Amino acid sequence: MLKIGIIGYGTIGEDVAQFLLKGEAGAARLEAVLVRDETRFARAASAEYVITDKEELFFAKRMDVIVECAGHEAVRTYGETVLSSGADLILVSVGALADEALQESLMAKAAECGRKIIVPSAAIGGLDRIAAGSVGPMEEVTLITRKPVKAWYGTLVERQVNLAALSEPYCAFEGAARDAARLFPESVNVSAALSLAGIGFDRTKVKVFADPGINHNTHEIEAKGKFGQIKLQIRNTPSDRNPKTGYIVAMSIIKTIRNLNSPFVIGI
CATH class of the missing domain: 3.40.50.720 (NAD(P)-binding Rossmann-like Domain)
Known part of the structure; x- marks a missing residue:
């Protein structure tokens, strides 16, 4: 036990x-x-x-x-x-x-x-495939994270834009996973997990969106390498108690x- x-x-x-x-x-x-x-x-x-x-x-x-x-x-x-x-x-x-x-x-x-x-x-998902693919040469890994507006209150995004007035997706960040993980410690831990499984924090590319048109936290992963290619989309139900995370x-x-x-x- x-x-x-x-x-x-x-x-x-x-x-x-x-x-x-x-x-x-x-x-x-x-x-x-x-x-x-x-x-x-x-x-x-x-x-x-x-x-x-x-x-x-x-x-x-x-x-x-x-x-x-x-x-x-x-x-x-x-x-x-x-x-x-x-x-x-x-x-x-x-x-x-x-x-x-x-x-x-x-x-x-x-x-x-x-x-x-x-x-x-x-x-996130697909970490087993990304980790296996990293054994051989891996060319690129990208992550696009989208979360509903309510998930971004109390974060850096709230200081960047009027969340209540958003009518279309807002790109809050585009860059390396190392910076994404530091800027959004409660919201983009997925970028860190993906980086550690694959090609590292500095080569993994990330985009982060506040999206008023969705109700789920979504993550889109794409990776290419000797193993082939993977494209994966994940839609997580946000927790009622904390929309920054999911069940x-x-x-x-x-x-x-x-x-x-x-x-x-x-x-x-």
Whole structure:
């Protein structure tokens, strides 16, 4: 039975916790959740697991796998500590690895501790194909992300344009994935995952749109290389509680945990 911890109890963290409690991840048990202020979650307290803002108590649970779903700063603050504690790290805020120094330090710590950093597909798809294709020469990888207007409130896009007045798609960004991941830490983690699977942050090209004509978060991927060509469009249903993310993210994390404890694994 895998002992699971979660860092962060927002939309994704709560959804992951509920899936775990329902047994959707197979032989895995939720042990603890680390939050900034445990008093905010008094009503969510359970005899089945601990919700705490005390790092010592959380890491004392000696978990096998810890899921980070609390943002880039949480990756910087807790990434190495997770690996040093003897747990594998499932990384949701993968855009944090656009910081080369952070990526190198986490990779080094994982190797030193004999642990793994695991990036789930989350809101994107086709990472298995992109990663396989990157074994041979890969010419290009591009990503076009479109999200409804409501997904961009509270982000850089809100400062660029009057979102309420948009009547047609607005291109908020065009450039390299490294810059996209830094500028939109809550919204374009998919560009980071795609970059790490394929040809890197600086060669992966990204366009980001706020689109008043859609109701789903969409991602269009195109890649070419010796393997051939892939064109993939994904339409994710946004979460009612947080339109910046979709229900599929927590589902993908649960699938990843299930793979860790299952005798049969598909789609790697």
